[in-house]
Amino acid sequence: MKKILILFLLLGNVVYAQQPLRLWYQQPAARWEEALPVGNGRLGAMVYGRPGNEILQINEESVWAGNKFNDANPNAYKVLDTIRRLLFANKNDEALAIAQPNFVAVDGENSTQIARNFRSNQTLMNVNIRYGFTDYTGYHRELNIENGISTTRFTVNGVEYKQEVLASAPNNVIVVRITASKPASIDAFISLDRPAPRDTSSRCIDCKVTAAGNNQLVLNGQINDLEGKEKRGPAGLHMRFAGMLQATPTGGAIQAKEGGLQVKNANAVTLYIQGATNYNAVKQDVDPGASIALNKCKQLLQQAALRSYAQIQAAHVKDFEAVMKKVKLQIGEVAEDATPTDERLQQVKKGHEDPHLVALYFQYGRYLLLSSSRRPGVLPANLQGIWNQHLDAPWNADFHTNINLQMNYWPAEVTNLSQTTAPLFDFMDYIRPQGRITAKKMYNARGWVVHHCTDAFGKTGVQASAAWGTFPMAASWMCLHFWEHYAFTLDYNFLKTRAYPIMKEHALFVEDFLVKSPEGYLVSSPGSSPENRFVHPVTGKPAGLTYGPTMDSQILREFLSKCIAAANLLRTDSADAARWQQIITQLPPTRTGKDGRILEWIHEYEEAEPGHRHISHLFGLHPGTQITEQSPSLFEGALKTLTGRLSKGGGHTGWSRAWIINFYARLKQADSVRNHLQALLAKSTLPNLFDNHPPFQIDGNFGGTAGIAEALLQSHGDYVEVLPTLPAAWANGSVTGLCARGGFELDISWKDGVLSGLVLRSTTGRNIVLKYRQHLLPLSIEKGKEVVVPVHQLL
Template structure:
């Protein structure tokens, strides 16, 4: 009893127990990958913290090159049966040759001309603050994850300067506040620019900067798309964009000098940063009649009428409760008194720092909240919302063969379910284009999207047939709709949003599947994302095939959830019977001679035994088909991972993050710890961004989900506590994790053993808790919280 009282006290003081929620550094950022991110879902900024010439690289979520058009190749259906027959006959190269000529996305202006890749998400502008201090003392820059404020402090000649940057969701603006300990000490010059402007040849300049009065700078432009070595769609003037900076000073003077605003002898300076485009997210298109500049002016006028104190207070009141929904404390050696980059370096050298794991976990939550929420309307892309390029790596697009999905793995379990709203709207609005593509390419009903898309909702086969032929991307995306319902039991959402999207895509699945020579219903053509095998006859690498394991696992999961949704809504009995029949005819997941899960229908030799994608383990995670109840496949999954890693697998950040989740599902606690360490050592940048390389944000989100998966799992018939907690995490607590069924749990452990549990129910459903081999059925009334007697689980 005494022990229980102590632990109850520990839970009541969880906020006090929470570890550091601050990234901090003793020097300015030298490069973008060291800068610190702020974001409000629509706008983001990377803050360098430079006392000489400060840079805030600013993004607005909808600044996209390109234009809306349906890129589906109408020739695909004409050769579909031929390609399928060739694949069934083992003539993969012949099938690929035909597919390359007839499947690749086409240019809107010329249906015989392929548009192999669409265009990129772009930076909006840089805000430059020329302080001019080359010598300074007592420097520190930091990012507080609870408040979302990036602060820079330093001292010059005894005067302490402080710069605070935040991206407010309530007021829909980025604000910078500059103060000094001595009145009249702020002297600075402010400017804005964009990479195009700095191109001295002026070949690509698509905007200009002007002053508006003595307090505003205006960047006004229109993206001028041009093709280089490959066709990327229609050329010409497309998306309109605008950025504005308003400078407000208390004390001193302010004057415009060309494209620069100078402030002298001020007591404080507040900057209001705004951006806008003529993008319409419901249409997934821009509107030529809309003025991006007028939108920008209205947004700025609304925010700039408020003081920094007012905006900051509302911002903190909004963000802090969200971040505090979940707290994680891991006892053990730490280096909280060291700067974050030094802590990371120590971890790369193999020194344990469990508190850094807690910080990294919370950083993933912070990044998702900051890049996927209102006032934003688009989901988090490959870089979240933060991108310095005009032509970003992989276009900073929406990759739907794992990356977009991984972005949202932590959303439900880490208590930030609301971040999924932009994702669901995006997939809903993409359906009209997906219907056209389904009909054009496959003469199928329903809707489809392949392996990637952009802000204009393209749904064709991009980046090559072997990479792009992945229509099961839509099935996988639909599973996120189900997951939201599974965690929240929001029946209105299921009925009005999720099930219509799922049911319509199921029509595509029904029409796309064909009988294989083995007698199964299979996808054809298909691919195991980005991977290839050695053809047993020709000896050449090939990726285009039929019935890859991942496709069948996704379909089994997707159709199973369609059935569950229909039953929950008490509708569509005929569809349920049809879907059950399809599931029964899908190829089973099989193991090969060495016990590993087979990636394809046959046991082929692998071209890259250490490939970054481990797609055939979808059934283990995020799927639910490979569990302890399927021991042969469970062991096969473990052998698959061991084999991939022995050949160099996990060499990208997102891949390593997925591996952490795999090992959590396999209850391999030591491997969870080892691969978190490897993620830090090989794939984490100084600002804790994930490194693909280069920067790609999915590894951050996947790792946060993996840490949660080690602490709590609810994908089976029970809620399992501490399923894969590493031995090095000897004691600790997690507060606020969510489980399917509408539960929120607080869990504590001491010396590696469960020591306290609280369960809050939002739905009033029954649940079964599992710890090690013990099961405990519970009833928790809706809106109530109970403290569980741990003795019943030990």
């Protein structure tokens, strides 16, 4: 039987256990979606684990095609009033006909309309290790998500080979350690390459691999963006990038040969892998200079290579485990981890229920967020986190701000990963200068704005289609993440110096953008309900461009309420707060239609796609806080909305299914949480547990993790509710380290579906009201203290 490590933690009178945190397989990865990810926020690698021709596909977060320019269409404001009049007169087609050429992003150099949005995030390179083994036994491949190390083992002719791969944040490098059980047994040929472009949108010049001495390989190049069939911004020579590898053998010999490095008769080999670009995160632009990327890469490699693998590994494990061990989740009894991960997933796809796989999926989401959004990285997690094998990725592997970027960070605060938000907050701060230009150009408004997606260069215009790209409330939604960070941490300085300034500045845009509708409301116009359309009551045709969609009004209500709360806490801007309150009172209310469902638009229209993947009009349920048990008609309406959407095929993408889990958690529908988690695994999860949109898109992983947390702990109301939506199938279990708003950490255990243990820690000294089922328990706890809560008072 395989040996397993089971973790036990004694707190109060409760013993907390956790299954081993690993993904493991009995065969190498046949394709990218089976490879295993490691990352340090800046560098990422997908490890195939192949004994013959090993591949490590390498990403550096800032490798992007395209360049910096403001893409706001200067014609927008000239036609804004006309578009609004047409929309108010139900002439949506005419409004769209004017909006499409005058709203969609333009080339910053000559104002030529871009037929599609900006260019793509790109892979950096592949590291190829040709071991050459075809016959091997005892194969084992795993990813330990608690310490962030990917390990491959196999035996050839009685010699056991082991390959370990990690991406170190403390030493800012990817390191590979290859060892053998017998001296002088390692022969390998190591090379670098980069995939050739499959289209005409982007090429690479001077993209070649050279040897530096006998133990280094250097990939150096510059992205050459071409016109192509789809105009996606100015063509030309743009970002420079570099990748390097240094091989340090123990024993044996190494020499540069045939464009690579040949290692012979080594006892062990350490590979240091590095990458860099000339990207400047503060400017969201590239720095001029032909050697910047290469020099940066050399310097980073030189610093890392001063340390042995043992030193780098020790620092990495200490750093990584300290974060991952903050939260432990066990569902059901501890059992032996005897079935490979892909086989367990296949069993789930056949209908088997696997609570341990649910717990692993939860922790995997935490692992992926920590690995793709942290220092030394400077960019937030994109649509693929930090792992992208393409030069022209699906949806550009960009930052979609009409839910996807937001969903990436839903688990950040509640699952004790608050530090992962730093790149997101910096990115949104740095985007403001472009957002100000766009607000002025397009709407003659103060403040700043961004629409439905952006890239590393901070584009803020309307991308691709006015019908679904016109979503200026994306900025309002992004601002709410700043507030959430404060709500969980109560970091007053963060609220004063980071959150409130960006929120207040965007509130200026909101004030100038909203207009009075024929119904007498203040509404967003033009706007859209993300990527969805309704059947126009006059023309009978699908229409997307509209005014006052429900999601916009819900976001605005949430955003302005938080602006008021922040101003009150900071004891400032009372006149602004009063004005914001007046706006809130004039926003369209969330309403239900004839069948009791929440209306998605300001009027009750027929749905063009009744099973659409976006369920935007339930923003007020989650992540918003407006639809609760205290608003019973809307609460019931939200449930009917979900039932209706799902009956028509909704939830068919991974991220959409993940959002549905969060909806049902808020609705206290435990069986539905369980069923949709099962569906997320069975229908939208790849062999390496990546989320499948399809294709791969990482937000489903993050949304799924957040949904599991939401079932176990909620704190968006006036109390902290434990086990609000516990599925019956999770009858026994425990979780430690979940965070609640107000600066609290909780350890919770339950038995036979009933709360059995509760430990509470406070980082702020705030009072708390705990809720379990229908029981409330007010408590006072000192800052920095821990208390074992008398559970009988909640039963």
